[in-house]
Amino acid sequence: MASESKIRVRFAPSPTGQLHVGNARTALFNWLFARQKGGVNVLRIEDTDLERSEARYETQLIDDLKWLGLDWDEGPDVGGSYAPYRQSDRLEIYRSTADRLVQAQKAYYCFCTLEDLERDRQQALAENRQPIYSGKCRNLDPAEVQRRRHAGEAAAIRLKIPEHPIKFHDIVHGDVQFASESVSDPIIMRSNGVPVYNYVVVVDDAEMKITHVIRGDDHLSNTPKQVALYEALGLPVPEFAHLSTILGPDRERLSKRHGATSIANFRDMGVLPEALVNYLALLGWAPSGGARETFTPKELIKEFSLKRITPSPAIFDMEKLHWLNRHYIKQSPPERIHAIAQPFFTKAGLLPENPDAEIAQWFGRVVDLLAPYVDKLEQLPQRAAILFHFDPAAALANPENAEVLAGEKTGPVLQAFAAKIGNQFPVAPERFKEIMNELKTETGAKGKDLFHPVRIMLIGSHSGPEFDKLIPLLEEGSRLNLPEHVKSVRERVAGFMAARGQRS
RNA sequence: GGCGCUAUCGUCUAGGGGUUAGGACGUGAGAUUCUCAAUCUUAAAACCCGGGUUCGAUUCCCGGUAGCGCUACCA
Known part of the structure; x- marks a missing residue:
């Protein structure tokens, strides 16, 4: 009994593009739950949409998940006792199961053409009725079905939705109920023999003994169809946990329109995986008490709880991700x-x-x-511009700098500094400190009046890193054979004074 | 249109029949530093609306509104 109650979850992406943050969060929550409960995490590739699925996306998907630090116990790359884990390799299972459902009269052949259905729908809409399938093929005479099938007429297979309301329990939303009339008999096998997502997902989840279905809440409205399928199959219905949608700042579903949305995007921007994992975990989930913000994956596994997931949609906040990223960069x-x-x-x-x-x-x-x-x-190379790009003319032209440089004591400070540096190379940080002290007594300038002009001279801006770190970096950088030459202090001073002389 | 889900500071959230409604990001101010995007301190900032239940509702119930989702031989 105990072994039967082992928790099994799955992440089932379709390889139709980059791994999106919303799906990544779903993958993360599945993983956290499985790891916390000592359960099994399954990766399954949902590639029944042949037109949009591509093998290269599957590889990327796996790379992205691994980059996030997630792993799985069964999947297309590692195998497992419920293989295969790619839906395109499981078509036979779907076909035979569908046949079984038809034989058990839980499902039926539907000969309606796309045109028929479209006409019915338009008519329903025109008459202000709900555009759901009429069920006209539901009670066809078996002999007629036989005849038309033998004649080679194309037929899809539809599931019979029961007459009673469909209820199920959702860990994040509580009890959910749908009236039977609001659910039409869904197609489970297309007339071309390719099964439909809402069907395969149930066959696979049942077959793979999935105990908890954790997925996006865009599937919530599909769940009654799936529950009906479990019942038709005579199989236990799993627990569900539907995660809210991640929205953009405009409250619309997060999409490429909003900028970076795929895991690869974030990786390419230099976001650390632990920052992204931490951020995603906090989107829709909070620890008991809610006061803590930073979690290592290990801590997340310990603290995580499906019951504490928020049902409401969440807006993706890039600023908070940045804050976490800075935090982890420093760590x-x-x-x-x-x-x-x-x-x-x-x-x-x-x-x-x-x-x-x-x-x-x-x-x-x-x-x-x-x-x-x-x-x-x-952002690093751009910030490093203070080392690589030395442009005294631009520095002098900058209005903010001009204000500083117009200071009364600026002239003497720059002159004296230039004189003291002279042809020295390299300038040691200790020597630099001495020079600054000498300038202080000789010119009477101190604080900003002293430091700002010097910094403008060296890096073109009055604000920047501390000199005792900056100076050695300039001096040593200038000695290296780099694609972009770093100018030494001596070079910078000379260049700046020349540009300044020209200007006046 | 129908069905479903959702609703606490700008944002992520904690909380919950009586609270100064807590934390974090961001924002403002101050401190520190020659300066700064870092750091520390601090301030402003929220229970969608209307009914009902109740001594009392932001919390429970109902309705409205709004947002989102589903309503495919997409996933």
Whole structure:
């Protein structure tokens, strides 16, 4: 008995595109539930929509799920005792099961053509009736059915929906009930012999002994048909948990229109998987008490509960994802962030394809300096512009800088600084500190009046990283053989003074 | 149109028949720093509307409204 009650869940995506955050959350909740309960997590590929399904999407799907840190015990790639796990490989099961249903008179052949159905629908609409299937083939004479089938007439197979209301229990929504009249007899096998989603999903879930169906609530309205199918099949109805929809800021279903929506998008932006997992977990679920925000996957497994899932739709909040991402960037070992950041620099043309140890080490320090301040790692090369792009003319033209540079003591500060740097290279951070102190006493400038002009001279902006980290990075960077030369302090000072001289 | 689901700060949410309705993101202010996107402190900010039940409803019930979903030989 105990072994029979083992929890089995499944994530059943269709390989018709990139893994979307909504589906990723569904996958995550299934995984959390299975891992917490010591159950079995199944990955099943729903590729009955032959026209839209593509094999390459299946590979991507698996990559994306793995990147998130999810895994499964049975699936197309790992096998399992209920194989195959790809619906296109299970067609025989669907056909024979459908035949059985017809024989048991739980389902029937329907000879209506698409045109017939469309006409009926239009008429129903015109007469203000509900456009549901009339059931006209439901009680055809068996002999006639036989004859027409032998004559080779195309026929779909429809399930008989029972006359009584269909009730089921949903863990997040409670008891749900549908009147029989609101559910028309659904087609389970198309006339071309290809089964329909609402049918295969039940056959597979039943066959694979799925105990808890955790999926998006866009399937809630389909559930009565599926429950009727379980009953027709004489199989136990699983528990359901329908997850709310994820919406965009305009309260419409989150889609590409809203920008990044696929897992691959987020990965490509430099969002860490644990940040995304943490964020997705918090979308529609909250721990008991609700006060905690950051969870490692292990902690999520411990705390997770289907019963605490919120039934209402949730708007995807990029800002909060950014906050979590910053949090995890700071938490991560630096080497890991270096490795993830490297391709962004390579792509921006700042880092060679195969950097030597010295260059890699220098870039690591650049990342250490800038990463705590970015929302996502893709912003790094742009932030690193203070090192790579030195444009004194633009710095002088900038109105905000101009204001600072117009200060009374600015001229003397810049002059004296330039004089003290002279031809020195490299400038040690200690020496820099001394120079600043000397400037303070010699010019009387202090604080902002002292530091801002110097920073504008060096990086073109009055705000930026601390000098004792910045200076060594400039000096050492200038020595490296990089695709984009980093100017040394000496070069920057000379360049700035020249541009300033020209201007006045 | 029919059916279904949903409704607490701008957003994610906690809570729940009597509470100063709590936390987080974001926003404002302050602190710190030469500066800053970091950090710390702090402030503003919410129970959709109408009935009913009740001594009392934001909480329970009903209705309305709005949003979303389903209503396919899509998944």
